[in-house]
Amino acid sequence: MTEEAVVVATQEMPATVQSIRDDLTALGVAPGMVLLVHSSLSSLGWVCGGPVAVVLALEEALGPEGTLVMPTYSDDLSEPSYWKNPPVPEAWWTTIRQTMPPYDVRLTPTRGVGVIPECFRNQAGTLRSLHPSDSFAARGPRAKTIVSEHTLDFPMGDGSPLARIYDLDGRILLLGATFQCASSLHLAEYRAEYPKKKQVKRGAPAAVEGKHVWMEFQDFDWDDSDFSAIGASFAAEKTGLVRSGHVANGTAQLIPQRPFIDYAVGWMEKNRQ
Numbered sequence: 062m063t064e065e066a067v068v069v070a071t072q073e074m075p076a077t078v079q080s081i082r083d084d085l086t087a088l089g090v091a092p093g094m095v096l097l098v099h100s101s102l103s104s105l106g107w108v109c110g111g112p113v114a115v116v117l118a119l120e121e122a123l124g125p126e127g128t129l130v131m132p133t134y135s136d137d138l139s140e141p142s143y144w145k146n147p148p149v150p151e152a153w154w155t156t157i158r159q160t161m162p163p164y165d166v167r168l169t170p171t172r173g174v175g176v177i178p179e180c181f182r183n184q185a186g187t188l189r190s191l192h193p194s195d196s197f198a199a200r201g202p203r204a205k206t207i208v209s210e211h212t213l214d215f216p217m218g219d220g221s222p223l224a225r226i227y228d229l230d231g232r233i234l235l236l237g238a239t240f241q242c243a244s245s246l247h248l249a250e251y252r253a254e255y256p257k258k259k260q261v262k263r264g265a266p267a268a269v270e271g272k273h274v275w276m277e278f279q280d281f282d283w284d285d286s287d288f289s290a291i292g293a294s295f296a297a298e299k300t301g302l303v304r305s306g307h308v309a310n311g312t313a314q315l316i317p318q319r320p321f322i323d324y325a326v327g328w329m330e331k332n333r334q
Contacts, residue, residue, distance in 0.1 A: 062103045071106035076309035078110060081118035084308040085234075089315045092124030095203055095231030097223075097245065097318065098131050100177040104237025106310025112180035115236075120200070128201030130226060131178040132244055133171045138164055139194045140264040158275045161266040164193035177236075190222055193265035193276070197222040203229055214279040217247035224248060231318050237311035240292025245318050247283055249291075249325035255333040287332070295324050 062070075074080075090096060098119060108114050119129055141149055141157040149157070162169075166189045171179045178198065182189055187200040190211035199207045199222070206229070212220030223245050233245055240246075250258070259282040267276040296303040296314075304315040 064107075067103055068107050071310050076105060076108045076114070078114045078118045078121065081105075081108070081115060081309055082121045084306070084313075085118060085122040088234075088306045088308065088313055089304045090119075090122040090232075090234065091127075092122075093126040094123055095128045095201075095207070095226055095229045096123060096130065096234055097226055097231060098129065098177070098234045098236055099238040099242040099244070100131075100175055100234075101237035101311070102176050104311035105308060108309060112177045115177050116181050116184065123201065126202060128199055128203040128207065128229075128231075129181070130197055130199040130204075130207060130222065130231070131181050132174050133178050133182045133189055133196045133198045134174055134194065135164065135169045135172050135196065136194050137161075137172050138169065138265045140262075143263070158264070158266070159273070163266040163268040163273060164191070164196075166191060166196075192216045193267060194263075195221075213276070215251060216278075216280065217244065217283070218251035218281075219248075221248065227319050227322060233316040233318050233321065235314040235316070236308060237313065240289045240314075241285060243288060243292060243316075243321075245322055246285070246288050246291060246325050249322045249329060250281060250283060252322070253326045253329040253333070255330055257333060284333075287329075291325050291328050294328060295321055299324065 102112055123129055138161060141154045171182060181187060182198040184200065187198050188204045188208050189198040190196045190208035192211045192213065195216035197208055207222045207225040210220065211222060217223055233243060261280055261282045262277055263280045264275055264277045267274050299320065302317055302320060306313055
């Protein structure tokens with residue numbers, strides 16, 4: 062969506078740091094929370110200050126004792142034979158594996174997660190996990206606990222920031238985003254047992270002792286095609302756990318991560334054949 066289209070679509074006045082903070086507080090975002098945010102800036106309408114304003118509003122709503130977490134994926138640092146959006150010619154694969162610059166926690170940009178996480182990862186005091194393709198960034202008292210031990214194998218599993226948020230009884234905020242974006246459901250996939258679950262080998266460029274190497278790791282063949290159905294079912298069956306409302310010009314949902322993942326494990330084991 063162009064900025065002009067966002068301006069036209071914005072109802073009444075533009076959003077500000079204060080108005081977004083007030084909307085978040087009304088939704089249930091509270092001081093001291095551990096909050097994993099999936100976001101779409103354009104869905105919020107025109108925001109005075111853009112992604113900076115959203116980050117500041119989130120941090121004000123959480124207060125100094127709260128911890129803000131966002132996905133900072135760089136999935137272009139991955140096995141090129143799996144690429145679909147877009148695919149590349151097979152003749153390119155070897156060149157990509159040999160020359161793709163390795164992951165750098167400060168230099169490597171995000172991809173596919175929007176401008177708010179890209180802004181957040183560059184904020185002073187933000188820590189970013191070291192996984193080359195599936196990193197998360199966090200800022201606040203629990204940030205180091207969440208991002209410091211991100212395992213290379215199964216990066217959405219029990220060695221991931223998602224699992225640390227689960228341990229800390231954190232919340233998920235879908236800020237202008239949908240359940241399709243709720244990557245916590247990958248942790249449910251990791252924990253669930255169902256017939257079509259498939260383990261695969263992935264890869265990413267890395268720098269080892271100053272040398273460029275292609276590092277391989279184990280993962281599952283993730284499937285997000287039913288995430289929206291899982292989210293809708295959880296919201297319908299667990300009445301009152303999902304808090305819905307408006308933030309700026311967009312919709313938002315606040316979800317307790319632990320019961321959501323526990324529910325999703327059972328849902329997958331029952332419905333994925």
